[in-house]
Amino acid sequence: MxxxxxxxxWDFRRPGELAVSTGDSYLNQPVSRWTAAPGDxxxxxxxxxxxxxxxxDDSKVAEAADFLSPxxxxxxxxxxxxxxxxxxxxxxxxxxxxxxxx
Numbered sequence: 826m827x828x829x830x831x832x833x834x835w836d837f838r839r840p841g842e843l844a845v846s847t848g849d850s851y852l853n854q855p856v857s858r859w860t861a862a863p864g865d866x867x868x869x870x871x872x873x874x875x876x877x878x879x880x881x882d883d884s885k886v887a888e889a890a891d892f893l894s895p896x897x898x899x900x901x902x903x904x905x906x907x908x909x910x911x912x913x914x915x916x917x918x919x920x921x922x923x924x925x926x927x
Contacts, residue, residue: 827851829924841868841878 863869
């Protein structure tokens, strides 16, 4: 996802990695790749060391555990409104071919 101050990217083909870049240039910016390691989210529940990506199955188990957790924080109506505003801004940006502020 490109923004006005950089990019953040995640690729399902490289699930243990997050690409981050900061700057105001849309193209040709240096990108740092961050690799998941023990202590990052649910990673250490599945892998004892860095360099091994969580599989799709691992992700679904973590998602189910979060859903069943008594400490979970379910989405609120405010979250739904914010999501709808983001979708409307996305459609307006696509239709007008320009950035839209949220």
